[in-house]
Amino acid sequence: MNSHTLELPCANDIRTGGRGTTWILLCGAIVVLLMGLVALRLYSLNLEYQLADIQRQIVLREEEQSRLEKDLAGLLNPTRVYSYARSELGMKASANMGLVKVAAIRKDSPVDHEENRAGPGVIRKALVWLADSVSRKASARQ
Amino acid sequence: MKGLRKSPWLLLAAFILALLFRLYSLQVDPDPRVRSQAGSQYWARLRVTAPRGFIRDKNGIALAISTPTLSFFIDPTLWDPGNAPLLQDLIPRPRLERISGSIGGRYYPIARKVDPPISDRIINLRLPGLFWVKETKRVYPQGNTLSHVLGFCDIDDRGLAGAELFWDSVLYAPPEGRIIAKDARGDFVDVAIPGHTMTADNDSLVQLTIDSRLQHILERRLREGFLQHKAEWAAAVLLEPSTGRILGMASLPDFNPNDRNTFADKESLRNNALSRVFEPGSTLKPIIMANLIDNGEVSQSTTVNCRGKIRVADVTIHDIKAHGLMTPTSIISDSCNVGMVTSVRNSDPFRTYSFLRRCGFGDLTGVEMPGEESGLMIPPSQWRGSVPATISIGHGIGVTPLQLAVATSSIANGGKIMKPFIVSEIRSRGGALEYQGSPVVVSELMSARTAQWMREALRLAVEKGTGRSADVPGAKVAGKTGTAQVPGAGGYLKGDYTPSFVGFWPFNDPKFLLLIVIGNPRAGDFLGGKVAAPVFRSIVQDIEQIS
Numbered sequence: 001m002n003s004h005t006l007e008l009p010c011a012n013d014i015r016t017g018g019r020g021t022t023w024i025l026l027c028g029a030i031v032v033l034l035m036g037l038v039a040l041r042l043y044s045l046n047l048e049y050q051l052a053d054i055q056r057q058i059v060l061r062e063e064e065q066s067r068l069e070k071d072l073a074g075l076l077n078p079t080r081v082y083s084y085a086r087s088e089l090g091m092k093a094s095a096n097m098g099l100v101k102v103a104a105i106r107k108d109s110p111v112d113h114e115e116n117r118a119g120p121g122v123i124r125k126a127l128v129w130l131a132d133s134v135s136r137k138a139s140a141r142q
Numbered sequence: 143m144k145g146l147r148k149s150p151w152l153l154l155a156a157f158i159l160a161l162l163f164r165l166y167s168l169q170v171d172p173d174p175r176v177r178s179q180a181g182s183q184y185w186a187r188l189r190v191t192a193p194r195g196f197i198r199d200k201n202g203i204a205l206a207i208s209t210p211t212l213s214f215f216i217d218p219t220l221w222d223p224g225n226a227p228l229l230q231d232l233i234p235r236p237r238l239e240r241i242s243g244s245i246g247g248r249y250y251p252i253a254r255k256v257d258p259p260i261s262d263r264i265i266n267l268r269l270p271g272l273f274w275v276k277e278t279k280r281v282y283p284q285g286n287t288l289s290h291v292l293g294f295c296d297i298d299d300r301g302l303a304g305a306e307l308f309w310d311s312v313l314y315a316p317p318e319g320r321i322i323a324k325d326a327r328g329d330f331v332d333v334a335i336p337g338h339t340m341t342a343d344n345d346s347l348v349q350l351t352i353d354s355r356l357q358h359i360l361e362r363r364l365r366e367g368f369l370q371h372k373a374e375w376a377a378a379v380l381l382e383p384s385t386g387r388i389l390g391m392a393s394l395p396d397f398n399p400n401d402r403n404t405f406a407d408k409e410s411l412r413n414n415a416l417s418r419v420f421e422p423g424s425t426l427k428p429i430i431m432a433n434l435i436d437n438g439e440v441s442q443s444t445t446v447n448c449r450g451k452i453r454v455a456d457v458t459i460h461d462i463k464a465h466g467l468m469t470p471t472s473i474i475s476d477s478c479n480v481g482m483v484t485s486v487r488n489s490d491p492f493r494t495y496s497f498l499r500r501c502g503f504g505d506l507t508g509v510e511m512p513g514e515e516s517g518l519m520i521p522p523s524q525w526r527g528s529v530p531a532t533i534s535i536g537h538g539i540g541v542t543p544l545q546l547a548v549a550t551s552s553i554a555n556g557g558k559i560m561k562p563f564i565v566s567e568i569r570s571r572g573g574a575l576e577y578q579g580s581p582v583v584v585s586e587l588m589s590a591r592t593a594q595w596m597r598e599a600l601r602l603a604v605e606k607g608t609g610r611s612a613d614v615p616g617a618k619v620a621g622k623t624g625t626a627q628v629p630g631a632g633g634y635l636k637g638d639y640t641p642s643f644v645g646f647w648p649f650n651d652p653k654f655l656l657l658i659v660i661g662n663p664r665a666g667d668f669l670g671g672k673v674a675a676p677v678f679r680s681i682v683q684d685i686e687q688i689s
Binding site: 019020023024026027030034063066067069070072073074076077078079082093 | 149151152154155158162193203204205207208209210278281283284285286287354355357358359361362687
């Protein structure tokens with residue numbers, strides 16, 4: 001018995017066409033993937049550049065800080081302060097200087113302390129107000 | 143399959159695969175020739191100094207700091223010797239002469255660690271073949287102040303003396319690699335080797351117990367005395383007697399660690415407070431007498447008749463005058479030699495030797511500084527003839543100023559020998575605490591009662607005795623003068639003396655102990671009361687004004 005397989009016309013073409021689409025999609029995906037990788041690489045390069053720039057700035061700031069610290073230490077040098085006070089400001093130690101040792105002050109109770117503080121505080125506020133009113137610098141003071 | 147073989151997409155896929163492979167091979171594993179060509183754009187790979195850590199005083203003021211600086215070099219293949227005269231007066235002369243002719247190689251350093259404005263002037267010349275790289279330079283912002291304690295470094299920033307040497311393992315940072323490369327504009331830039339950070343900061347720290355203000359007072363007043371008396375050397379030690387904390391340490395002559403020309407005189411590099419061994423003279427008497435009283439060999443009511451001189455074995459020991467009847471208190475306050483010699487006449491040499499060793503004499507104190515001397519102590523088996531007598535008046539024994547200050551502290555603090563320390567804390571890179579200086583009791587030297595009695599005797603020495611010129615009204619100073627002869631080959635040197643004064647204040651609860659030693663004054667005066675005591679007084683006055 002002869003049997004004939006029924007073949008649809010262009011069945012092979014249809015299969016080829018399906019594989020082609022798959023390949024196109026695959027290649028497209030690879031290209032997109034590669035482009036993504038390239039984009040990522042470019043992005044990371046940009047970040048690296050920014051990082052290097054920030055690091056360079058950190059180093060510059062640290063160098064600046066070192067210089068400032070050196071200048072500060074030079075300014076705080078007691079020898080410099082002493083010679084400046086003597087030569088530039090004309091300051092001198094008094095010839096008849098004496099030492100007066102003051103005994104330790106008795107610790108007041110909290111109530112006394114509050115009372116003591118309240119009195120001068122009011123006077124001080126009044127004096128400040130008066131001074132501000134006269135000089136009209138209240139806003140500047142604040 | 144047949145269809146697939148015919149498909150053009152297979153070719154495309156193969157092409158992409160080949161492309162990927164080629165990309166991989168170029169990027170990840172390039173040809174050695176490509177590597178070589180890429181590398182040729184780099185000019186040089188150098189090792190440059192990294193910053194050292196900080197040295198600060200107790201208030202945090204920087205005493206030693208590393209600051210950025212520039213080092214210059216040339217590439218002889220790009221360098222035109224005709225440009226050399228432009229660098230005249232900007233770089234060392236031998237280097238200038240060298241680069242005026244032809245040189246081989248591709249790297250020749252011409253000036254290291256150049257500061258502005260010289261470095262700016264060299265850069266502004268923009269000479270072809272001249273390059274520079276960043277380095278750090280050790281700077282001491284306070285100049286001569288505390289120079290012996292701080293020490294100094296070599297050109298590569300390795301510590302050579304003082305705290306810089308002693309704590310080099312903490313302060314030193316190994317050199318960093320630098321690649322000199324061309325940037326997009328064609329300029330040469332220095333960058334760190336990949337994997338290494340470019341650091342301009344090193345936060346390791348050596349914090350001293352020294353107070354810069356007290357140190358300044360100490361140095362200024364000591365220098366005044368040193369110059370006034372035309373002395374050969376001088377030393378001062380300021381201690382907190384209750385803890386052993388060193389608040390100030392001065393030595394003259396000194397040097398400026400920023401200026402290597404001042405290193406030429408070797409005497410100026412010596413820290414006299416640690417490395418100078420001298421005979422203390424009468425400043426040792428209070429310690430010896432305290433021992434005699436503590437042992438019961440002498441009581442506070444014992445009396446000795448001073449006739450002005452006494453014969454011991456083959457020598458005669460003199461006094462300034464015949465003091466007459468003396469008690470232990472008056473022996474100390476009037477610094478009576480005869481009284482001291484008579485008092486120790488029956489002492490056991492081995493016992494006295496053991497006591498002096500417990501005082502710390504003949505041993506290193508263990509302070510965190512290099513170059514300390516242990517002093518000279520004759521073993522008791524050799525204490526024959528006049529030796530015990532001369533030791534009782536501070537001769538025949540060699541001590542350092544620091545040892546004497548520590549031993550006298552025991553009188554001030556109630557009888558304890560404290561280990562002196564000059565470092566408050568050490569922090570390594572990153573801030574971890576490596577070491578912390580703290581009070582350590584080395585030995586109990588005398589009873590608190592004896593120490594109390596001796597403090598009163600020393601107060602009397604300043605009020606009415608030989609130390610009157612050290613008295614400061616209101617400060618309640620107690621102390622002792624010393625005037626020692628200087629031993630030389632074949633005996634004591636004629637005309638050479640070491641006047642000194644050691645004292646503390648306030649005498650009933652001492653906060654400070656100060657020792658002043660002036661070596662070989664040549665201006666006429668040589669007595670401790672005339673030379674060292676006035677320096678002591680001026681320092682106390684200044685310290686009392688700020689403390």
